[in-house]
Amino acid sequence: MSEEPRIGVFICHCGGNISDVVDVEKVREAASKMPGVVVAETNRYMCSKTGLDLIKDSVKKHRLNRVVEASCTPRMHLTTFRRAVSDAGLNPYLLDMVNIREHCSWVHTDKDAATEKAIAIVRGSVMRARDLEPLQPEYKPVERSVMVVGGGVSGIFASLELANKGYQVYLVERKPSIGGKMMQLSKTFPTLDCSTCIGAPRMVEVGQHPNIKIITLAEPVKVSGSPGNYEVTLRIKPRYVDVSNCSSCGECAKKCPMKRVPNEHEAGLAYRTAIYLPFPQAIPQAYVIDPGHCLFFQKGTCKVCAKACSRGAINFDEKERLETIKVGAIVLATGIDVMDPSPLKEYSYGLHPDIVTNLQFERLLLGGMLRPSDKKVPKKVAFILCVGSRSPERGQPYCSKVCCMIALKQAFLLKEFHAESEPWIFYTDMRAAGKWYEEFYTRCREHGIKFVRGRVAEAKPNDGLITLRAEDTLLGAQIEENFDLVVLSTALLPSAGTKEVGQLVGMDTGPDGFLLEKHYKLEPVDGAWTGVYAAGCALGPKDVRESVVEAMSAASRASTFLGGGKIEVSPEKAFVFEDLCDGCGVCVQPCPKNAIVISDGKAVVNPVSCIGCGICVPVCPKQALDLKHNTEKQLLASIYGVSQSNVKPLIIAFTEKVVGYRAADMYGLDRRKYSPNIVIIEVPTTRRVGLRHVLHAFAAGADGVVFVEAEDNWYGLSKEEGLKQFRGHVSQIQRDLRKYGIDAARAMAVAVTLPQYYKLEIFDTVVNRVKGAKPITDEVRAKIKGVLSN
């Protein structure tokens, strides 16, 4: 770099979030004395207009050519500050951010140590900033199509919304028909619209839309590519019926000898045949063979249906197949399952036909409100809430959210259906928060529905009736009462396979099993990967209205992403110093994207395939490879900068930027604490850091290193293989360190996922270990310095 660095350091109070712990003024003073720093400023909120103006004005006034911004995590405001320096006429890549909030003030309590650490990491950033180079982002066209996974109400609305905006939509559904849980419901609260009447027309619209292709009996099994250009492999099960040829006349089902197959659409309360139409409004409107029950697939003979079909639409030779689709974005709308209440023995589910789940009760309401045992209209009906919900020890810890309103609606419909009936609702807390919900609750009380505050202790079959025992907690008295029908409001679970499908697209599941959004409040339908979104019950239990809102949000997010027609590709790519490269080719194999080839005796990096992981850089014996925006010079500058910390012993945590860094952010967000002896340096992957860098760290004064890596974000490698390579990399470094007289315990490894961010507790273990060990002698450090200077 020819021009002399003129660096401005801008330190944010964050309204006290930082300055309550870190002495911001002291940091400013220290920063102003760092080499190359022309000006150091503080502001109450750097991200505010005044803060940003301060940066812009200072750039102009002091002719700054580098900016260091010490504030919150770059995941929050990197774009904001890049735009500010850009506005001031600087290349945005000449800005460097230091995280003194999530990685400092929020995780430390000792104010002096936190301030010292803040000074050290600001110094690391200032040193790095000196070596920053201007870069230009590149652009790549995106695929104008979206895959929506799950054909329930969320998937339907996301598909329609996107298709109407002009995108090609692939609606992938695991079952033979779209429709989802909503199509099984009688009426929807609080307006009591008929569920099918409002849902079925939308299904038809989906079926007829020129921009939507419905792929049923299909699941995604592999996702590769990059945002805007995903390649999805679908596994499609055979339907054995040609959809385009089937007229759904039903002659096949009439002849099918297997008449006693539990009907999924009727929640197991009725039977269907082995060849069946999932339900009358099914889309695609075509029959399907269930090979698990079909006589031909079970015993090898029958095919009666094929003879009955006048159009020859049945094909027993159909095989499972894989199909690949190219999409720019993905929306997960995988929905929910209903918990099986039989493990909760006290409710006797399965022991008496008149003890049903609330989903089964929906089907009873639609079938004339006859109870299963004797097909008579029940008079006294009990609704038991929180069966498996709000029960960390006996089911799910969360509230399933919709059951209170479902019970109210069901009791109301029962009362409407049969005025003599006597619905009782046993509740723990009545949750009717939502537009017109409380009003509906009031209506229910007006209609003579009985409410008992108390969770039912047991339901026992008793001579044709069912006896319930509970405490009326408002009275402090036990009550026992007999009922004709008992409805269990069971917990809603993430649908089977949610975790697996999430993993395909880099979306983690939380402790509750539902998909984790990128930011709970501000990016509520975004996945961690760009171009991946989720909607509806896949994110947590919710009602139809909310699912539709989320579906439209996800569609909007997807179209915002794809609408530009191109995606900015980071210029942070590997490159080759041709004069140093001797074409040995050791870098070719480690590249996870096969982006390096040897051509004319030199390594050549394909910038389109390169993802900037930097794994190739430390591999090169000639140091002929480097990585833009994370160059050797820049990385070493960071290491030497932070190593001058006054908080000793000093442990440098080389932290992978996607998951590891965000995990550390979440640790701070949760206000968990670790020792200020830990200093985080962000790296594209921990394998960007080789032995040489670790030796430099020790030479510079560090007393230990930790590698924080993502547990599964392996650029196409399987989790097992990725972890194996990670562990191998670290143990090789440990072995090599021993040769220099440094104990292996001074280089630790930890792999984290976002939900398991608390695994960073290991930071304190590392600090204690290093504190307990014999200090590294000056001879050892001198020896390392000697080796490095050769």
Added chain:
Amino acid sequence: MSLITRKITPDMMDPNFESTIRKRLGEKGEKVPLCFQCGVCSGSCPVAFAMDYTPRQIMELIKLGAKDLVLNSSTIWLCAACYSCSVRCPQGVDLKQVMETLKEIALEDPKYSRAEKAFYEKFIEVVRKNGRMDEVALYVKLMPKSAVMRNLGFGLKLYQRGKIKLSPAKSSNDQVAKISEKVLAKEVHQQ
């Protein structure tokens, strides 16, 4: 039986009561504040009909720190230790163990003097001494002398029909006494 109190005033609340119970319960104590008053415990309880406060109400009183109300209640003594509440509690509160702990606290403090408490103490005294239960000894220990005298005639009738014996029923060895010594030693040690 004590009456249910309809007004709880500051002087009735001991701010340390809940934490004392939590401490005594060790790890299980962490669940105590999770109670959200759903009432599954009381609904499941086979003895709740006879209690002054239901088990759920005891949990609420613990939360408020109403120590005397809890330790004077019949609930803690009537608990049959059937574990239905502990098994069914959605929040994992071990109610049976809570009741046990409350009994311990009440036994340690002479301030709490319910008949049920005396029964517990005398009962174990007799068993410890004889190695098994002896109704006559328990009756004599438990009841005031005047009551014993008043019922002499009834006792005589029982004796004539062979329902009670005058010589105390004793087990052939002293194993029970040894066990109780061991347990006592442990309890002292723990405190």
